[in-house]
Amino acid sequence: MADAADVLNLPLPHVLNLLSSGVLPFHKVGGDRRVSVSALMAYKLAFEQRRSAALETLAAQAQALQMGYE
Incomplete structure (x- = not known):
């Protein structure tokens, strides 16, 4: 899971929350959770x-409010 966290540039606890909530699909191999590369890349793209x-x-909001970000 540390590799998935690195690819997504997210903290490991957040990735684990994504797995447990079902947002990021995985399957178990023994005691390990595995995420497919295609699922990981689809999540990253979204x-x-x-x-x-x-x-x-x-x-757009900053420009509408003329906040100087032109």
């Missing part, structure tokens, strides 16, 4: 898209 949309919204 996260980046949400992040970009939020930044665009904030930038």
